[in-house]
Amino acid sequence: MLEQFPPEPESVCVWVDRKRPRAIYALETIFRDFIGLSVQITDQIEAFRNAEGLKVNYSSVGIPGVFRVAKVDLLFETEIFEQELHWGQWQGVPVFFQTVNAKSEVPFDLFAAAFYLLSRYEEYLPFVPDEHGRFPASQSVLSQSGNLKRPLIDEWVEAFVRVWEASLGRPLRRTKPEYRFVSTIDVDNGYAYAGKGLLRTLFGFAGDLSRLDWGHLFARLRVVRKLETDPYDRYDSLIEQSELLGFRLLFFVLFSELGPYDRSLGMHRSSMHRLLRRLSDFSEVGLHPSYASNSEERGLAAEKEALEAIVHRQIAQSRQHYLKLRLPQTYRNLIETGIESDFSMGYPRQTGWRMGSCRPVRFYDLELEESTGLVVHPFPFMDTVYIDHMRWSPEQAFEEMKGYMEQCRQFGGTLISVFHDRTFSEMLPAWRDWRSVYEQWINMAR
Numbered sequence: 144m145l146e147q148f149p150p151e152p153e154s155v156c157v158w159v160d161r162k163r164p165r166a167i168y169a170l171e172t173i174f175r176d177f178i179g180l181s182v183q184i185t186d187q188i189e190a191f192r193n194a195e196g197l198k199v200n201y202s203s204v205g206i207p208g209v210f211r212v213a214k215v216d217l218l219f220e221t222e223i224f225e226q227e228l229h230w231g232q233w234q235g236v237p238v239f240f241q242t243v244n245a246k247s248e249v250p251f252d253l254f255a256a257a258f259y260l261l262s263r264y265e266e267y268l269p270f271v272p273d274e275h276g277r278f279p280a281s282q283s284v285l286s287q288s289g290n291l292k293r294p295l296i297d298e299w300v301e302a303f304v305r306v307w308e309a310s311l312g313r314p315l316r317r318t319k320p321e322y323r324f325v326s327t328i329d330v331d332n333g334y335a336y337a338g339k340g341l342l343r344t345l346f347g348f349a350g351d352l353s354r355l356d357w358g359h360l361f362a363r364l365r366v367v368r369k370l371e372t373d374p375y376d377r378y379d380s381l382i383e384q385s386e387l388l389g390f391r392l393l394f395f396v397l398f399s400e401l402g403p404y405d406r407s408l409g410m411h412r413s414s415m416h417r418l419l420r421r422l423s424d425f426s427e428v429g430l431h432p433s434y435a436s437n438s439e440e441r442g443l444a445a446e447k448e449a450l451e452a453i454v455h456r457q458i459a460q461s462r463q464h465y466l467k468l469r470l471p472q473t474y475r476n477l478i479e480t481g482i483e484s485d486f487s488m489g490y491p492r493q494t495g496w497r498m499g500s501c502r503p504v505r506f507y508d509l510e511l512e513e514s515t516g517l518v519v520h521p522f523p524f525m526d527t528v529y530i531d532h533m534r535w536s537p538e539q540a541f542e543e544m545k546g547y548m549e550q551c552r553q554f555g556g557t558l559i560s561v562f563h564d565r566t567f568s569e570m571l572p573a574w575r576d577w578r579s580v581y582e583q584w585i586n587m588a589r
Contacts, residue, residue: 153316154181156194158209160202162186166218168507168514169258170201176504177300179318197315199307201254205246210310213245217255223267223509226259230288234302237290248310253303257296260285260499262507266470273492275434275465280493291495292523292546297502297554320502320555323391324588327486327522328381329431329462330396330422330564333407336366337373338414362570374568377578378418381567382425384582390589392426395462395486398450399433399442404465410449419453429460430482437467444480462486462561471508474517478506484518486559492532494524494543501547501556522559523547526566526580530573537576541583548588558588 157170167184174182185191191198200211217226217240228239231251238251240259258264266278273279285291308314336347344367351360365371378394385392396419397407408415422428430450436442451458461482463473468487477485485506488497498504498521506517524547529540544560551558566577 150316152180152318153197154183154195155197155199156183156185156191157199157201158188158191158206159184159186160204160214161219163219163221164512164514165220165258165262165507166201166254168505169218169254169261172261172504173254173257173300177297177320177502178304178315179320180315197311210307211247212249212253213242213247215240215242215252215255217252218258221512223264225268226264228259228284234305236298236302237288237293237295238299239284248306249303253299257299257499258507260296261504262509263470263498264509267509275467275491276437276469277465277467277491278469280490280495280497283497285495285497285499286493290499291493291497292543294496294499294501294550294554294556296498296500297550297556301554322552322555323557324551325391325393325520325557325559326385326585326588327393327395327462327559327561328564329464329561330394330418331407331431331464332375332397332564333415333418334366334373335375335565335568335570336363337376338408338412338418340409340412359570374570375564377564377567378422382422384585385426388585388589390585393429393460393486394422394426395429395431395460396422396450397431397433397464398453399435399446402433402435404434410446416453419450423454423456427460428454428458429462429486430458431464432461432477434464434467437463437469437473443476447480447482457481459483460486466491471510474506474515474519475508478515478517483516484520486520486522486561488519488521489523489525489561490528491525492528494528494533494547496521496523501551501554501558503557520557520559522561525561525563526577527563530566530577537580541580544580544584545587560584560588 155174159166170184171182174180198209200206200209201214205211230237230239231241233250240252240256242252243250270282280286366373398410399405401409430447432443447458466487490497503518503520506515506519529535548558566574569575569578
């Protein structure tokens with residue numbers, strides 16, 4: 144019996160007034176990556192008229208008999224300045240960049256609105272950073288409009304496809320994106336007590352004594368004397384669960400010099416080297432660039448090179464420690480050091496879709512006006528956001544986590560969860576029951 148292959152996706156030719164980098168990026172991203180079509184973009188009217196297959200007019204003028212999306216100016220500009228965003232409704236979904244007075248099948252500029260969110264346009268504008276220099280969720284247009292927890296771009300695209308198919312009188316032949324799940328673990332510490340060397344261990348005992356914290360003191364003593372396994376050392380169990388249930392597991396390891404915000408075992412300690420080899424032998428390992436590497440010229444490259452020397456493989460994935468992300472410089476630094484995928488696109492104190500979508504996209508450098516090869520992977524939540532900032536119970540958090548999973552399943556998104564090495568220890572009251580949450584989560588989300 145002959146193997147059946149899915150049909151090739153249809154081709155769409157898009158007419159624009161002028162071909163500009165922003166427009167090319169937005170149109171390729173929406174038609175190719177979100178909808179699943181082959182796309183050609185032209186500003187030559189004869190080439191457009193002679194093109195075969197589907198046609199879309201994305202311009203300021205109408206073309207008889209051609210499906211049109213009226214444009215605003217954003218994708219044809221080269222400057223970065225404050226944009227006026229007036230919200231409305233279309234197909235039951237909140238929208239902005241409305242074009243209601245134009246003769247257009249879609250009453251807002253879907254491509255410009257998607258670009259505004261995906262490029263993180265607002266993060267290039269002046270803002271008041273938090274104490275770590277980060278862009279706060281509270282200043283995002285999605286948070287201020289009450290839409291942070293919705294993958295709006297995915298909703299727009301689905302509604303756009305419905306309207307387009309209705310105008311064609313048939314469904315599109317396209318390659319629909321498939322749901323994927325990735326469990327990511329930030330290894331900020333490595334171990335709670337073990338492998339830290341004599342001086343740090345003595346300081347640990349001294350701190351326990353000064354606080355009269357007998358529970359931690361005796362636990363530290365049992366681990367140091369090798370009577371018990373370190374409470375953070377749940378790595379074998381995490382790997383076994385991944386292999387048993389068949390989901391992708393990715394560890395982001397903080398591998399740096401010690402500093403005020405970088406408190407792992409330390410990049411020179413043999414205990415850290417052994418842990419890294421354990422993890423890399425049975426799972427994927429990415430770099431967790433240190434807090435200090437954001438301000439040190441050679442910091443990021445040195446950490447990446449040192450990590451690669453230990454695991455004996457190329458490191459191409461990263462997530463920023465403390466989610467310390469400033470655009471465009473952080474991503475430029477990653478590109479320069481050979482990072483191909485970054486998983487920092489989320490907020491440290493709020494849950495939701497920071498760039499308005501549940502799908503990975505290529506990073507667009509708005510200052511250089513160019514699309515890059517760096518793939519940006521959004522995530523909707525971290526365990527520490529629920530625990531430390533929102534202060535939700537594990538039960539409350541789990542209900543919201545399920546909602547994000549359902550969104551990704553609906554739109555064929557990539558669901559990325561973020562947990563931390565320390566949470567699985569349940570050493571603190573706030574961490575209790577989170578190991579059980581993770582086990583329920585991976586059984587449901589895989």
